[in-house]
Amino acid sequence: MRSKPMMLSAMATRVALLVTTLFFLAAASAATASGDPLAKRLAMVHTLLFESSAAKQIEGSDTEAALAKRREAISLYETAAAGGSMETRQAQLNQAVAMLYEAVGLVSDGAGGEQKARRDFENRQSSLQALLSAHERIMKEKGKSQLHTLLLAEIEEDSEMAEALLAEGQFVEARVHLDRAYEVTMLSVEHARTGETLTRELKFDTPKDEYAYELDRNDTHRMLVKMLLKEKLESQSTQNRIAGFMEAADSYRDMALQHADAGDFIEAIDALELSTNELVKAIRGAGVYIPG
């Protein structure tokens, strides 16, 4: 522990520095504050009224109502730019912006709204399909309960209705049915799976599958060397310390690739495991512990 007077004197120095900093910053801030305080906002609104894609869209159209609204917005902007009280000018600018939006609404093609609605619909539909196939597997695994059978009938009905409405181009109504089918499926899956733990065991059908896993694991550790040791690798001594491990890891990996080319996946797996071990040693050698 430092003694109290020492702490106090350190505090005093810091306060003095703080005051100096504040003074300089205040001076700098006052310098930038000169000129029209609304200048930035005026410039932004000017951009929106004259240069934005919305402005160009209105200009390029022959919708008189939209062109008139933009002219009105421009004149509001000009009044605000000329002066007046801060509050009035802000309000005028807000109104000018709102008017330009109204104007662009008159000439817009719906801003691609239909396209987006269709894309959102398709995304939701593919999620419904994925959930339904999970639902089917659960029913197979657990046996069809009466509840699930009932729910499935409801889901199918809504889902078909959604398709039919979509075919007629009724996006909004179609989406309502699709969402209902989706929600019921979700609830049914939730009901069947709640509180469970499913385990994906580590087992491989063929040595080739295990080789692919090991290759991925080796890639992963190479990326971990880069990520975990990013700052440490700036030091030459750390680089020297891990260089041997990295070389060994590379040569084991080369061996593994050769074995795999020859179709000997068992040998290749062993070599990759040795390579990954060297990478773990490199990471640990640089002072970061990870399990092997």
Place this chain on the structure above:
Amino acid sequence: MKPYFARMLAVAGALVAGFLVVVMHSAMADENPNAFNRLMRPASERNAPPEADGIHDPTADGTLMLQPPREAFSNLPKSRSGNYVDWNRAIDDMLIAPRSDIRNADMNAVVLDLNIVREVKGSMPDVVYPHKQHTQWLDCSNCHPAIFIPMKGANQISMASILMGEKCGVCHGKVAFPVSECRRCHSKAKPVDQNQSGS
């Protein structure tokens, strides 16, 4: 001239806050020389206010009107990385209640309590994926089937692909907690005998 006075106040406030943090930081360092972890950002650098974060324009009035993250996080539980907020505990402790519907605050999303365990090689702990914490934020369709097919054995996941921004890496390491928090996912330790024989 009001906004400029406000800006000066904000700058002064930021300085005083920075000053206090530095003082507290050095006081703590005096007491515990081992507390400092050089891989971790010092507290004074975390959750910087918009005008000092290097991406907002500090001369724009709008920047000074935005809420500084440090203020928003002040009553939320802390974590070691990312936003330095434990977002899941914040929900569990009911300190935040993010809506699942834009307009309807009373609508509750379906939360699925289903754990998926994925075994991995070696002594690295197995991965536990809790649907519960994820469905407190997400809908099934955020991940299924675009990122993960909801079927056992259908998804090849590796740390390499995650670090490349695929699979879990679509969110983790960007917005959800960072991938350097290994043990938050690799959380199911293996039996001891396997640990000893494992590589």
Place this chain on the structure above:
Amino acid sequence: MLAWFACLTLPAAIVWAEYGDIIINEKAEREGMSPVIFPHWFHRVRFQCSVCHVDLGFKTKAGSNYITMDKISQGQYCGACHNGEIAWPPETCDLCHSGEPGLETGIKGGHQTSGPGIY
């Protein structure tokens, strides 16, 4: 102490963006506006991820959502909330268009995973 002084007077030199901040600048600067900064943290306090990433159809990949003021004014994307009812209206340009000039579209704030995201 000197280091502390230096870091207070030169804050702009270091990027301390909040984790999950998104810079949107495919169009903004080309059309004379400052880049937009979207703070994930502020929004996740109030809304679940699925509200924007499912209900509003935002793809989970920085730069893959072609957001225009036109779409916003018609209630799409940000405009679903930023309409003066739920959140500030698009009239207050500089609250969103508040980024430093020259920033590239993408994620900031010490991200560790790179790459594709999903469409």
